Amino acid sequence: MARKGGKGGQRGRAAQRAMYDEMDKYPVLPPHAFARIVRDKRTLNIIYQIIEPPMTKKEQEQLDEIMDIFIRSLQANIEEIDTEPEAYLRAAMDKVIKSYGLKISKKSKSKIFYYIRRDLIGYGKMDVLMNDVNVEDISLDGTGIPIFAYHRKFESVETSCVWNTDDELESYVIKLAQRCGKHISVAEPLLDATLMD
Known part of the structure; x- marks a missing residue:
């Protein structure tokens, strides 16, 4: 899911400039x-x-609670999801917030929705890479190794995106295969597919 915002403020920026x-x-x-x-x-x-909004502990807890409620109780209308997935998710999130009486500021709600959209209809932790018009190709050699991207201006670059565990990566590959309408398994470990978007 979302990650908490590491070193924030002046110290974090100073450390970045130093490195x-x-x-x-x-x-x-x-x-x-x-x-x-x-x-x-x-x-x-x-x-x-990849620069994404840092989450406070409270925001992360609220995001986790909303995602848990989605998983347990969201009634999906496939036609509505297919035509306007973002609008559908936003309405579903607003309904959960209202129904459960969650107190969330406008700023926090915007960040929480970013991560809900990213993880449910986007490409998860690779969403920024997949949506960057300057990124032409993405390559991954395994877990614990940074993903590399081919950038139009800077060519081959290491990214800050890393899959930490085999289970995490396997789950992501299965999700991508499903989005392509394909199946991948131990019996059929190779996949040739094209994403619709």
């Missing part, structure tokens, strides 16, 4: 998601950093 030279920064999914291209001062490698 990296910023080469470019631009919105991918405004107002929440950005791409920042930096050069590591030590290794001189170019790194594509």
Whole structure:
């Protein structure tokens, strides 16, 4: 799910400046998601950093609660989801917030919806990469290894996106296969498919 916002404030920015030279920064999914291209001062490698809104502990708990309610009780209308998936999710989230009497600020609600959309109808932790018009190709060599992307301006770059466990990666690959209308399994481990969007 979402990640808490690591080192925030002045110390976090100062640490970034000490380690990296910023080469470019631009919105991918405004107002929440950005791409920042930096050069590591030590290794001189170019790194594509995915910048998403940091979550407070309370926001993360609220997101987890809403997602849990969705999983347990969301009645999906396939036609409505197919035509306007974002509007459907937003209405469902608003209904859950109202029905359960959750007190969520407008700013927090916007961030929470970003992660709900990203994880349910987007591409999860790879959503920024998949929606960046400057990213032409994405390659992954396994867990614990940064994903690489081919960027129009900076060519092959390491990204800040890493799959930490085999289970997490396997679940993601199965989700992508299902979105393509395909099946992948141990018996059929190779998949040739095209995403519709």
